[in-house]
Amino acid sequence: xxxxxxxxxxxxxxxxxxxxxxxxxxxxxxxxxxxxxxxxxxxxxxxxxxxxxxxxxxxxxxxxxxxxxxxxxxxxxxxxxxxxxxxxxxxxxxxxxxxxxxxxxxxxxxxxxxxxxxxxxxxxxxxxxxxxxxxxxxxxxxxxxxxxxxxxxxxxxxxxxxxxxxxxxxxxxxxxxxxxxxxxxxxxxxxxxxxxxxxxxxxxxxxxxxxxxxxxxxxxxxxxxxxxxxxxxxxxxxxxxxxxxxxxxxxxxxxxxxxxxxxxxx
Amino acid sequence: xxxxxxxxxxxxxxxxxxxxxxxxxxxxxxxxxxxxxxxxxxxxxxxxxxxxxxxxxxxxxxxxxxxxxxxxxxxxxxxxxxxxxxxxxxxxxxxxxxxxxxxxxxxxxxxxxxxxxxxxxxxxxxxxxxxxxxxxxxxxxxxxxxxxxxxxxxxxxxxxxxxxxxxxxxxxxxxxxxxxxxxxxxxxxxxxxxxxxxxx
Numbered sequence: 001x002x003x004x005x006x007x008x009x010x011x012x013x014x015x016x017x018x019x020x021x022x023x024x025x026x027x028x029x030x031x032x033x034x035x036x037x038x039x040x041x042x043x044x045x046x047x048x049x050x051x052x053x054x055x056x057x058x059x060x061x062x063x064x065x066x067x068x069x070x071x072x073x074x075x076x077x078x079x080x081x082x083x084x085x086x087x088x089x090x091x092x093x094x095x096x097x098x099x100x101x102x103x104x105x106x107x108x109x110x111x112x113x114x115x116x117x118x119x120x121x122x123x124x125x126x127x128x129x130x131x132x133x134x135x136x137x138x139x140x141x142x143x144x145x146x147x148x149x150x151x152x153x154x155x156x157x158x159x160x161x162x163x164x165x166x167x168x169x170x171x172x173x174x175x176x177x178x179x180x181x182x183x184x185x186x187x188x189x190x191x192x193x194x195x196x197x198x199x200x201x202x203x204x205x206x207x208x209x210x211x212x213x214x215x216x217x218x219x220x221x222x223x224x225x226x227x228x229x230x231x232x233x234x235x236x237x238x239x240x241x242x243x244x245x246x247x248x249x250x251x252x253x254x255x256x257x258x259x260x261x262x263x264x265x266x
Numbered sequence: 267x268x269x270x271x272x273x274x275x276x277x278x279x280x281x282x283x284x285x286x287x288x289x290x291x292x293x294x295x296x297x298x299x300x301x302x303x304x305x306x307x308x309x310x311x312x313x314x315x316x317x318x319x320x321x322x323x324x325x326x327x328x329x330x331x332x333x334x335x336x337x338x339x340x341x342x343x344x345x346x347x348x349x350x351x352x353x354x355x356x357x358x359x360x361x362x363x364x365x366x367x368x369x370x371x372x373x374x375x376x377x378x379x380x381x382x383x384x385x386x387x388x389x390x391x392x393x394x395x396x397x398x399x400x401x402x403x404x405x406x407x408x409x410x411x412x413x414x415x416x417x418x419x420x421x422x423x424x425x426x427x428x429x430x431x432x433x434x435x436x437x438x439x440x441x442x443x444x445x446x447x448x449x450x451x452x453x454x455x456x457x458x459x460x461x462x463x464x465x466x
Contacts, residue, residue: 064401065463067425096360096466097396136364138328138462140427210458235399236291236418238456 021143025055025133028143030125031108033168035159036152040117043149044168047071047085047109047127056102057131059090060207061246063100063214067132067140071109076124079116085109088171089205089247089259092214099214101205110168123149173247173259179266180244182233187212189229189262194222198253202229204262206246210239289398289407291455295415298394300356300387303372308385313352315411317446319439321383322395322464323355324365324403325375328427329461333404334379336429339421343382346443355383358395363465365403366390392466402461408442408452417442419457 020029026049033044049057049069058066073083087109090101113123130142179190189204202220206212216232229248244264251257287296295318299309310318321339324330333339343353359365367375372386389395398407399418408417422435442452 065461067460095463096392098401098463098466100463137326140328210456235288236456238419238458 018143018145019147021129021141021145023141024052025135025139026051026057026131026141028127028129028145030127030145030147031164032149033161033165034155035161036150036155037115037123038152038155039115039120041115041155043113043115043123044165045111045113045125046164046168047073047111047129049103049107049109051104051106051133054135055133056093056100056104056135057107057133059101059103059205060087061101061205061209062132063092064098066100066102066134066138069103069132070128070130072128073111074126074128075113076121077113077115077119080113083111083113085111086171089249094215101214108167110171120151122151125149171259173261176248176260176262177265178262180241180264182241185233187231187233189231189264191227191229192225193227194225195220195227195250196252197222200251200253200255202251203249204229204231204246205249206244208239208244208246210234211237211241211244287397289415289418291415291418293415294413295407295409296397298397300389300394302385302387303369306385308354308387310409311413314413316350316352317411317443318352318354318409319346319443320398320407320409321353321355322400322403322405323357323386324359324462324465325367325372326364327403327462330403332427332429333421333432334381336432337380338429338432339404340379340381342437342439342443347382347384349443349447351443351447352385353383354385354387355381356387356389356394356400358389358392358400359465360392361390364462365465392464395464395466400464402459403464404461405459405464406439408439408446410446410451416446417452417455418459419454420459420461423457425458425460 020027029048031046031048037043057069060068062068071085073085075081075083088107090103093100093102125147127145132138132140176191181188202218204218211234213232213234219230221228246262248260248262249257289296297310299307302308347353357365376386404421406419406421407415410416419438421439422437424431424435438454438457445452
């Protein structure tokens with residue numbers, strides 16, 4: 001009976017001691033900007049995905065083919081029990097008519113946790129991840145990772161990963177609200193705030209699938225102090241024309257890129 | 267000579283227009299002619315008056331394998347071809363790419379899966395695939411008896427490679443065909459196609 005009990009404890013340890021996922025195609029792990037957490041502190045963390053050469057996974061809206069990468073995080077902090085990390089803007093790839101929104105090489109999906117002052121235990125994170133990784137063929141995958149970050153009293157400088165902090169802070173978009181109007185073939189995003197003049201380009205990455213044809217660069221212009229961004233609709237529309245949101249990439253005349261999270265309010 | 271040149275001009279113009287025509291829902295499905303893997307020439311308009319299913323296929327794609335290894339698509343093919351539906355499986359994989367198989371291998375795979383498509387068509391230059399906007403394998407298009415494109419999208423609502431999902435999935439192709447055979451339109455015209463990208 002004692003032996004059975006010990007065996008069961010060991011098995012449960014094996015199940016939950018998996019701190020990272022690795023195969024020939026990708027590696028998934030939870031990383032932190034600080035090696036330990038301090039009560040009342042704010043911690044910047046991320047899901048880090050490292051892809052082998054030539055392999056890619058997909059954004060929330062994968063495009064014409066593929067499946068979205070799903071990341072669900074649970075914590076033991078009562079006010080942050082479930083967390084959805086930020087998905088950085090993808091790379092658009094068009095190959096032989098097929099347009100996909102992908103991630104390659106190394107991708108960080110950051111999220112921030114604020115610790116209540118009365119939170120005095122180690123931080124326990126659980127990640128459920130599901131993905132489709134492709135090169136010339138596609139292989140679905142999923143994993144469950146658990147990681148513990150210890151609590152401590154004081155943090156020294158060498159316990160802070162400043163390079164990782166810089167990487168995770170790169171994509172922190174402000175939110176812009178917009179309205180949308182549809183015709184059979186186009187949609188207009190209407191921003192009440194006029195954008196700066198002489199912009200090089202604007203691009204919209206919709207999180208919603210089945211609506212917009214991203215092969216076409218949006219037209220944009222000023223009308224009655226509103227900036228209008230015109231998108232082309234897909235050949236076959238299957239998505240819902242509601243709860244639309246996405247990422248707006250604005251390229252200025254000096255080729256700098258700015259990102260905004262866009263939420264449609266009508 | 268002039269009359270011949272004139273006729274030749276119109277022949278090329280019409281051919282070009284036929285292939286440059288983009289398929290649209292609720293409009294006449296674009297015409298095409300493709301060879302079956304047996305070598306027989308198949309012309310879409312020869313099946314006017316019939317319900318036609320166009321199924322984009324790649325036997326090496328895990329999503330196609332989900333539906334063929336489980337018997338899901340072969341059963342649909344068997345059931346509906348017996349009801350007079352013409353089922354055209356179309357492979358737009360370019361030479362050298364995944365899914366572009368030699369004739370003997372196609373024959374072997376069809377037999378292995380007990381597949382009952384009416385035709386397995388070869389579109390290795392991708393012209394017909396591009397015309398219909400075929401993006402994934404599988405990707406379905408259904409044409410009603412009067413030649414109108416009435417459905418474009420996935421086979422069902424569970425985009426995975428897990429065959430277990432078939433049992434609880436809403437099968438849009440079955441729904442569309444049942445409605446068309448009963449004389450009404452598919453309840454859903456356009457859904458998300460899912461699968462591997464077509465290997466143009």
